[in-house]
Amino acid sequence: MDQQPELSADVPRAWDRPVFSVPILAFLSLIGGQLPSFSTAANLYSIGLGGALAWVGLSPRFPRRAVPQRLTAGAGWWLVPVLIFGVFEAATFLLGSRDDFPTFSKLADPLLEGSLVRSAAYFAWLWAFWGLVRR
Amino acid sequence: MRLVAITGFLTALVLFAVVEWAARRENSRIPTFGDVCAYVMRYEVGPVPVGRIAVIGFWWWMGWHFFAR
Numbered sequence: 738m739d740q741q742p743e744l745s746a747d748v749p750r751a752w753d754r755p756v757f758s759v760p761i762l763a764f765l766s767l768i769g770g771q772l773p774s775f776s777t778a779a780n781l782y783s784i785g786l787g788g789a790l791a792w793v794g795l796s797p798r799f800p801r802r803a804v805p806q807r808l809t810a811g812a813g814w815w816l817v818p819v820l821i822f823g824v825f826e827a828a829t830f831l832l833g834s835r836d837d838f839p840t841f842s843k844l845a846d847p848l849l850e851g852s853l854v855r856s857a858a859y860f861a862w863l864w865a866f867w868g869l870v871r872r
Numbered sequence: 873m874r875l876v877a878i879t880g881f882l883t884a885l886v887l888f889a890v891v892e893w894a895a896r897r898e899n900s901r902i903p904t905f906g907d908v909c910a911y912v913m914r915y916e917v918g919p920v921p922v923g924r925i926a927v928i929g930f931w932w933w934m935g936w937h938f939f940a941r
Contacts, residue, residue, distance in 0.1 A: 769939060779940040787932035794928045795921070804910045811902035812911075814891050822884035829877055838873040841881050842938060849938060862935045869931055872910035 750800065753871065762863045769863075770856025774849070787866070794870030802871055 751757065765786060772779035793799050826841055834840040849855045888905070895902040903911070915923030 772939070774940060776940075780936070783936045783940040787935050791928050791932050795924060802910070804914055805903060805907050808903055808908065808911050809901050811895075811900070812908055814894070814902050815905065815908055818884045818887035818891060821880060821887065825877060825880035825884065836874070838877050844878065844881065845938060855939070859935075859939060862931075862938070866928075866931055866935070868906060869909060869913075869928060872906060872913060 753800075758867060762860060762867060766856045766860035766863055769859040770852045774846075786863070790863075790866045790870050794866075799870070804872060 769779075769782055769786070772782055822841075829838050829840040829843075832838050834843050836843075845858075849858060891902060892905055894900060895904040895907075909927055913921070913924040913927050915921075
């Protein structure tokens with residue numbers, strides 16, 4: 738008998754519901770938001786947290802949501818923001834990411850120095866990561 | 873030139889939000905960004921989930937890049 742290589746589920750389990758996941762992600766984000774860039778703690782935290790989520794995402798043992806078998810023609814609309822972002826990121830990177838023509842991350846760095854914005858950004862990263870690993 | 877870069881990135885971010893909003897409307901023909909990512913993550917070469925590794929790896933690197941470097 739063929740074995741199902743991975744599980745997929747549309748009904749979220751208890752631990753998969755926002756009432757559980759949001760407070761946990763918020764708590765982890767608050768910790769991450771306190772760790773300054775280039776510190777050993779920030780490196781270990783982001784690598785460790787990302788590694789744990791990547792492990793969950795790559796493990797076939799965790800249930801995943803249903804995946805579309807094909808994309809509709811409207812998917813092409815996503816190329817518009819992706820290409821605009823890609824063109825600007827490539828141009829600023831190739832020109833050396835100077836102060837007068839910075840890359841996106843160079844623009845974001847001063848914003849991410851404040852712990853509140855940093856925690857909010859951390860939450861967005863973790864929330865999206867959590868969404869990805871369950872797809 | 874700095875203003876050009878800021879305008880370009882902001883335009884892209886606003887368009888991301890606009891397309892996602894359009895995708896979430898009822899009977900929309902545009903898939904959500906999550907659906908696009910899920911579709912890309914289906915790509916496999918033999919038993920290796922190349923799409924999944926690429927998307928998850930990219931997002932992992934994003935977090936490290938913005939929050940640790």
